[in-house]
Amino acid sequence: MRSFGLNEIWYMLQATQWTLYLSILTFVLGGSVGFFIALARCSRSRLLRAISGLYIQIFQSTPLLMQLFLIFFGLSLIGFRLPVLVAGSIALTFWASAFLGEIWRGCIEAVPEQQTEAADSLALTPWQQLRYVILPQASKIALPPTIGFFVQIIKNTSLTSIIGVTELMRASTNMNNATFEPMKVLAVASLIYFATCYPLSLISRKLENKLNVDH
Amino acid sequence: MSIIKINNLSKSFGNLEVLYNISFELEAGESLVLLGRSGSGKSTLLRCLNGLERVNTGDITVAGHKMDYESSKLRLLRNDVGIVFQQYNLFPHLTVAANIALAPRLVRKVSKSDALTLAKEVLGQVGLLEKIDAYPSQLSGGQQQRVAIARSLAMKPKVMLFDEVTSALDPELTGEVLDVMEKLAKSGMAMVVVTHEMAFAKKVSDRVIFLHNGRITETGNPDEIFSSPKTPEFKTFLGAVG
Ligand SMILES: Nc1ncnc2c1ncn2[C@@H]1O[C@H](COP(=O)(O)OP(=O)(O)O)[C@@H](O)[C@H]1O
Numbered sequence A: 001m002r003s004f005g006l007n008e009i010w011y012m013l014q015a016t017q018w019t020l021y022l023s024i025l026t027f028v029l030g031g032s033v034g035f036f037i038a039l040a041r042c043s044r045s046r047l048l049r050a051i052s053g054l055y056i057q058i059f060q061s062t063p064l065l066m067q068l069f070l071i072f073f074g075l076s077l078i079g080f081r082l083p084v085l086v087a088g089s090i091a092l093t094f095w096a097s098a099f100l101g102e103i104w105r106g107c108i109e110a111v112p113e114q115q116t117e118a119a120d121s122l123a124l125t126p127w128q129q130l131r132y133v134i135l136p137q138a139s140k141i142a143l144p145p146t147i148g149f150f151v152q153i154i155k156n157t158s159l160t161s162i163i164g165v166t167e168l169m170r171a172s173t174n175m176n177n178a179t180f181e182p183m184k185v186l187a188v189a190s191l192i193y194f195a196t197c198y199p200l201s202l203i204s205r206k207l208e209n210k211l212n213v214d215h
Numbered sequence B: 001m002s003i004i005k006i007n008n009l010s011k012s013f014g015n016l017e018v019l020y021n022i023s024f025e026l027e028a029g030e031s032l033v034l035l036g037r038s039g040s041g042k043s044t045l046l047r048c049l050n051g052l053e054r055v056n057t058g059d060i061t062v063a064g065h066k067m068d069y070e071s072s073k074l075r076l077l078r079n080d081v082g083i084v085f086q087q088y089n090l091f092p093h094l095t096v097a098a099n100i101a102l103a104p105r106l107v108r109k110v111s112k113s114d115a116l117t118l119a120k121e122v123l124g125q126v127g128l129l130e131k132i133d134a135y136p137s138q139l140s141g142g143q144q145q146r147v148a149i150a151r152s153l154a155m156k157p158k159v160m161l162f163d164e165v166t167s168a169l170d171p172e173l174t175g176e177v178l179d180v181m182e183k184l185a186k187s188g189m190a191m192v193v194v195t196h197e198m199a200f201a202k203k204v205s206d207r208v209i210f211l212h213n214g215r216i217t218e219t220g221n222p223d224e225i226f227s228s229p230k231t232p233e234f235k236t237f238l239g240a241v242g
């Protein structure tokens, strides 16, 4: 029987790296897809709006855990056995893209319609309006909720522990199995999550307040 | 030669009929004032002139462009037609210079240095050269509105449309904006002005149209129309605005 000491904490901190890599990867990939989802949601084409709306609904209305299982176990049933890290990244990317798409749609729509009218009246093309008038204003509005959602991503990477990604949660389970000290293990794991997420939440709230003051 | 020609324009929003059978012409260099109670259709009519609203029936020709809602044709028309709104609608993330330079740069493909020269020129016209590097939020309402006018002028429009551009301003700030508009009219710019400023209408306009419930109820040159209003609606209106 191992006791829970510095080596074990070190092991958990090492695994935290994977939590962060996975979070950043999810954010970058999910954000890239989500950007186009948001544009599609605000598009003039009814078809694009419908498709992107359905996409968002599918991923928002089912548990992330189920999406994870479908991509990992479901695909392996029909012969595609993806490495756990790849399966985890794909599931998180889909999930994050749907949520970021919806968050950013809201930010784009929060830019007053008169801005579009002014740009329209100056003979800018729809893309120029988006690029030079709408997106710069929308991205400022988007910063606080986006950071807030990044915190959700960090916490939800813990679900990939179930399919076997050795991130912080999985490492904690491993340490618990080795030491049978669940309270200490969970306390340290919580502390690490908290130390990562809390400052981000704080920044998000600060920016939110600043934005409200500016307006 | 007429710079605006409208024939039998009608417009409704769903079941709500807002403009009926509007016809008028405006000659180059003239300024037209649109009067009417709130809800009479003034803004809608103005917005039909640059295609922000689509008419149900009627022919519109503005600055030589026949109204066509195909987007590239519409942009060609808007190239020549400036509009200024009640709420200024400056781009808050851009400096005054960048607000003004944006459309010339993107639409007219003017070089960066030419755009700056242009910005200085139009800011000079509205008397705000010293605010070239300010952000809209650092300006008073009257200053923002003058920048909005400058932004339109930078596109070298052939017609300018003004929709109650002084209505959101504190009374002491309306003068500076009206002065700029008066100078513009005197310089020969064709303008359509929606306003409740009767003194401006009397002094500056060449033509007045009074809209009532979406119809042209009375029209004429300002000398006649104000001194001898014919319809009871216009008399009532003049009584109310003083
Ligand atoms: N986008 C719109 N959708 C529906 N109704 C509208 C819209 N814009 C204006 N209206 C209606 O059209 C009428 C004329 O409005 P408007 O042209 O703004 O009048 P004015 O500028 O003279 O006050 C009003 O009854 C108004 O409620």
Ligand SMILES: [Mg+2]
Residues within 6 Å of the ligand: B042, B043, B044, B164
């Ligand atoms: Mg109006």
